Amino acid sequence: MKEFDQLSARALAKAIRKQKISSVDATKEAISRLQAAHEITNCLIALDRDAVKAARHIDAEIDKGKHKAPLDGVPLAHKDMFDRKGHIATWGANIRSDEPAKQDATVLARLKDAGALHIGTLHLTEFAFGPTGHNYVAGHARNPWDPTRITGGSSAGTACAVAYGAIPAGLGSDTGGSLRLPAACCGITSIKPTWGRVSRAGAMPLSPALDTIGVLARHVEDLALMMRVLAGRDSRDSSSGDVKVPDYVDHLDDSLKGLKVGIDETVNAQASPEVQAMMETVAGILTGLGLKKVAAEFPDWQTLDYMTQLTQQPDAAAAHDYHLRTRPDDYGPQVRARLEIGHFIPAVAHLTALRARGKLLQQTLDETFKDADVMLLPVLADPLPTIAELDVGGGPDAAPRLGRVVKFTRPINYLGLPAITLPIPRGSGLPNGFQLVGRPYSEALLFTIGQAYQQEGPPEVARPIKA
Secondary structure (H helix, E strand, C coil), X not given: CCCHHXXXXXXXXXXXXXXXXXXXXXXHHHHHHHHHXXXXXXXXXXXXCCHHHHHHHHHHHHHCXXXXXXXXXXXXXXXXXXXXXXXXXXXXXXXXXXXXXXXXXXXXXXXXXCCCEEEEEECCCHHHCCCCCCCCCCCCXXXXXXXXXXXCCCCHHHHHHHHXXXXXXXXXXXXXXXXXXXXXXXXXXXEECCCCCECCCCECCCCCCCCEEEEEECCHHHHHHHHHXXXXXXXXXXXXXXXXXXXXXXXXXXXXXXXXXXXXXHHHCCCCHHHHHHHHHHHHXXXXXXXXXXXXXXXXXXXXXXXXXXXXXXXXXXXXXXHHHHCHHHCCHHHHHHHHHHXXXXXXXXXXXXXXXXXXXXXXXXXXXXXXXXXXEECCCCCCCECHHHCCCCCCCHHHHHHHHCCCXXXXXXXXXXXXXXXXXXXXXXXXXXXXXXXXXXXXXXXXHHHHHHHHCCCCCCCCCCC
């Protein structure tokens, strides 16, 4: 199927409904490409043996005129952290659930109701706790553009599979950048929704105060389509927001007239000169689309980042307390070291960070977004690092370099704001990305801007760059 990797999920579903392509053929093609992607990137954990059978059923239903769902027959694969009835998710770890799930995670159930097929489970950083794609249990993920480079984490497998063209979209999660970092590293797009916009019922928890479920895709229109399916209140997740979900797809072509993009020069100046130059290119494209640049400032960025860590680390350590005491050797070295830090943060510091969250969010809305509709930030502070540079044995510079990977992502989780990641024009080099951050529940606006931006630079399919 020559143009399979060029199709969006939205276009593929339309073609399947019109019987121009069968779901069976699309599923077989996706499985073949997923296996090819795995050879380069180590993105795959397991294929679903019943995927072709399920596709055959969809085709039969369409033939009878019974199927009109938005993702009819579209093959998808997801980060292996979601419950599936009768299965045990690996969580990218040696330690996992003791028994098969009794029901599907809400996000998987909603995708199934929308006609999507589940064809496999994908690589993630151990326990979704790492920003680079390193995994000392399942093996490190490798970037499809250059297998010596990081993929970003923790939603590494989904990003690799999407970038390679094996699947048009897939699920991931974001606690400190785990959707945005892989999207930027692999040259694709992602949406980290407003905290609570998408149910986390049946998803492996890392830090519930920050965890967000979202989507990685090549096409912005697929972010909109998937979010239309996924977003909304869920009685299984008390933190899910009861806020009306717009039809995001219908807003993709809204006007950009009068929109303002805020730039915090102090924060953005913390990126390397190379990334700052990339951001100038992006700002030029956005103003060319009609957005107006305005100066805007976040509350002290270092304080926001510190508050994120005070929130996340005790949260994660508490979730792993029993297994850290009883099975410490079953953890990979990098994740174990990060989890142990949480035991040394005082409860008063953790609670202070949680209590300050609302005040700092309100300050951000009142001041940062006073004159700006969205804020423009890098995702990565530096050009794409190598896997070796950020390994636990990567020398004295490994720790500070790792800190720079998450410099621009973690504070957005603390504030709970939505952010879309889009690729920076790559030329002939390696990928990188930027994020547009919006007010709570402004995902439709982010998709509108992202759709217009993508008209200027259509999605690419990743293949290793030859030196």
